[in-house]
Amino acid sequence: MRKFTLKLLLVCMALSFWGCNDSDDGNYVNPITIYEKINGSWSLMNLKMVDEFAKSNAIKPDEQNLSTLFNYDTFQINFNVDGNMNPTTYEVIGDVPPLFEPSGFWSLSDLFQQTNGTPLLIHLFKDESRVEKTDDLKVISVPGSNREMQVQLVRVADGVAFVSYTFNLTANN
Template identity: 40%
Template sequence: MRTIRGYLFAIGLLFSTAMAFTGCSTVDDGSFTAPITLSEKIGGKWVVNSVLQTDEANARTKTLTDLLDFDTFVINLNQDEAGNPSTFTVEGSAPLLLPTSGTWKMDYNFTKSDNTPSRLLLNDGKAETALTVTAVPGNTKTLEYRLTRKTNGQPFVSYTYNLTQAVK
């Protein structure tokens, strides 16, 4: 009789424990949220902090910010209602190193696993200009990209734009 009671007690205890672990869960796992893309971080209106010119042959740099009206440079990277890249415009009276309007996109919309920099692609309908993104906005609202000019496939000069997101 005691062994039957022991078995029944063990089965009851096992059943109670199983019910405790499979009972109603009060944890709300939430719903799926899409990951934040580089386009979302980069989109917006950006004003210049500094522009550096680098002679790629000997790595000499020169600050161009206060020269040739680079301090008036503004780029608007517009997005559609879904947050996808759409059009861009460049404002100011700085020398035209970039196209002044067109469409933009990222070559890859997430941080690359091989640690290569992402490229911001500006298309004015005639040609595509690739800018190497060297700093992505995060805790600070700073965007930095580099435009490299080449001749016969060899870089000879680059321009590094350091930008701050304009206050809306």
């Protein structure tokens, strides 16, 4: 009787695991890309200019808040995508001095956030064929559930950064 009970217990355990093999994960959907997260209209919360030369040489002041100067409180940027979530155009709205080309076309350096520490870049182009690049915006913080994004524009001369602009943005939609 004891052997029979042991065999019955083993068979029941095997059958309980056999039922777990058939998984139903639903239908396949494409993964969410950074294009979907950046798509839309963004308003400026804060704009900080950093003197990279002063910062590297410990000279104060090395940064200045530009948010309330030069009408930057009206700054908005729209990143547009098509129906397939491919990037199309971008446009800066507001009566602000341009730090980069106020309209054009855009793309990302990668579809997804990199885990190796490589910064994600928003490439800005003058033409639709994306040959004439005007600038790169480094994505410092990728938008998530809080719908905030931080991008940085760095100006370089002879391979050395001399000034950077950090834009703290919040989604309008």
